[in-house]
Amino acid sequence: MHPQFARQHHFTDESAVHVDYQVARLWMDLQEILPAVLTPLPEPFSRWVEAGAWSPWIQRVNTWWRSLDVEERRAAPQTADALWMAQRWWNARHLDLGYLLAPPDIRFWRVNDQVTLDWETRGCVIDGVPAWVETAGQ
Template identity: 35%
Template structure:
């Protein structure tokens, strides 16, 4: 299974707010642990060093945050990256490109027309940013890219610079994994169904009075939000990005040509 999670028992979830004004909501009720099993590598699994220092085995946070971030980038993940652009998102060449872009950005900031600068910068890197799984809410975060070609979805990670007290924070330091596109879509559907089914049961428990009486919760709003969340996957799968790949290639070429003499 690609996406794995465990919801914390409802009675163990710490409510939001201060004593006397405790509250919970759909987002907060998804608190638990999660990880991505990419072959033999477990992404969002802390290293032995971090765990010996007190970290749990897997990331503990609201599971829906991972779900939201995956749904947000899913349309871009499933938009195939043209072969000439693969080196700008994959492996060591992508790291070299990022360094070149950073150098160009730092030197160009005071030289180019602002509107033109933003246009070139956006065309050059926005597409790859839409294929990176956000985890900036974690400290340290994990560096994970997910993208596809015509046949496969690729998951790549490079956490060599993500440290906990000077040592690697994550068990998965550097690597990649791929699966057929159809299989990846089925994994996204599985994650969606499992999370929504477990949250449906949790919503029923809350409506039935499972939470302590001093925790405020908008019950009608909770039910409405669950119904809305249930439509997230269909919306993500229906949306088809229209990236201007020619503009992207032009912007990258311009930056690479200019980086030595802007």
């Protein structure tokens, strides 16, 4: 915590909440995903993402893939490669906030000259209580 902030708000050493790591980690994670975020989405992905169709589709594909046994997966190496690339492409635009308690799911993408931030907090609970008031937005 910045010393001036601590003094202004009368925090003592015992009561000060230190968030240095979280702020630094957020900055580092934003820098890491920035090149992918600033790269415009190609067609038809931009239409799928903007329409909200991408996330449900990739979830269905992942569920299907996990349902396959080892032999079925080995018999479909091209499918495995394509699925891995799709996940990698999408996850490159995901802000990993795993160091926070009940973190929101935050993704960024660019279509033409507009960058969109999309967040979702459904399922983010602490001791059975929703951690966020709003559940989703852009």
